[in-house]
Amino acid sequence: MKLIKAIIRPERLEFVKKALEVQGIYGMTVMEVQGRG
Numbered sequence: 001m002k003l004i005k006a007i008i009r010p011e012r013l014e015f016v017k018k019a020l021e022v023q024g025i026y027g028m029t030v031m032e033v034q035g036r037g
Contacts, residue, residue: 008016013030020028 006016010032017028020026
């Protein structure tokens with residue numbers, strides 16, 4: 001098992017999820033964060 005952390009723009013999330021599903025990866029945790037700096 002591997003842990004991957006990624007920062008993805010909200011508008012790209014569906015594209016990334018579909019690309020991961022094609023590779024057989026279905027589980028993920030998504031957290032919406034806000035920040036600046």
